[in-house]
Amino acid sequence: MxxxxxxxxxxxxxxxxxxxxxxxxxxxxxxxxxxxxxxxxxxxxxxxxxxxxxxxxxxxxxxxxxxxxxxxxRTDFCHVRAGHGLVVDRIGAVADYRYELLGHLLSGNLFAEPYLVTLLPDAEPYVTFQHPGLKFLYFLSGEVTYRYGAKAIDVRAGDSLLFEATALHGIEAIHSQPVSYLSVVFTLRE
The missing domain is CATH 1.10.260.40 (lambda repressor-like DNA-binding domains)
Known part of the structure; x- marks a missing residue:
């Protein structure tokens, strides 16, 4: 038995x-x-x-x-229906970058925060994001040049980036709009 x-x-x-x-x-x-x-x-x-x-x-x-x-x-499960993410005003957020929180999860000492980021029509390039953790980006629309430290990478819909977010990073140039991407930040709780 x-x-x-x-x-x-x-x-x-x-x-x-x-x-x-x-x-x-x-x-x-x-x-x-x-x-x-x-x-x-x-x-x-x-x-x-x-x-x-x-x-x-x-x-x-x-x-x-x-x-x-x-x-x-376990209850660390999050489901957000299409179009129902929480639009958040992030401290230090760049003007005309719209952040829609698609969930928030703490598993052990790991935080995961997925955002749908949409650049509004008046959004300007911004290359000085810098924070703890790892960041994964998946581009849904548009074409941009993305700066990571000394590297500049041309990306478009379907491309992804994964990197240590402690280095300076961000969109250096916008080539075609609309620009939207999935951004998932992974950080450890102290």
Missing amino acids: RSLSASRIGAQVKALRMAAGTSAGELARTSGISASMLSRIERGLVSPSVETLERIAQGLHVPVSRFFGDQAR
Whole structure:
């Protein structure tokens, strides 16, 4: 008979393995356990020892505690319907840059803030954004030259950028409008 805790641990091991993009064989090899044992753990057929869980955690590069979190009851989920993001006045926001917050999430010590940024018709280039964290940009429309430190990159709809936001960055030139892009900022809580 399967134990409820073995089922939960097994489901969490499998979910973490899949999220890491690791095959079962690969995880078994890096963890130093047999593939059949890993399969039985993931299916909730056995209750793994603490030593085995430590090996699997090392193979996944996660703390052992991740196997015991009740992931089904987590509430860090955000759904924003199309056109219903929160238009925010950001402190220090550049004139005519419209920020629509599409969600806000804290997972552990990681903050994720996705924005739909739209440059209004009178928006001017601005290259001195600088803040902690990582930033991901996905351009939806328009063509611009984007400045990141000493680099200037021409980008257009469908292009993306990912970078450390501690360097000076921003739109250096606007070539065709309208300009809109998805901006996701990832920061760590102290």
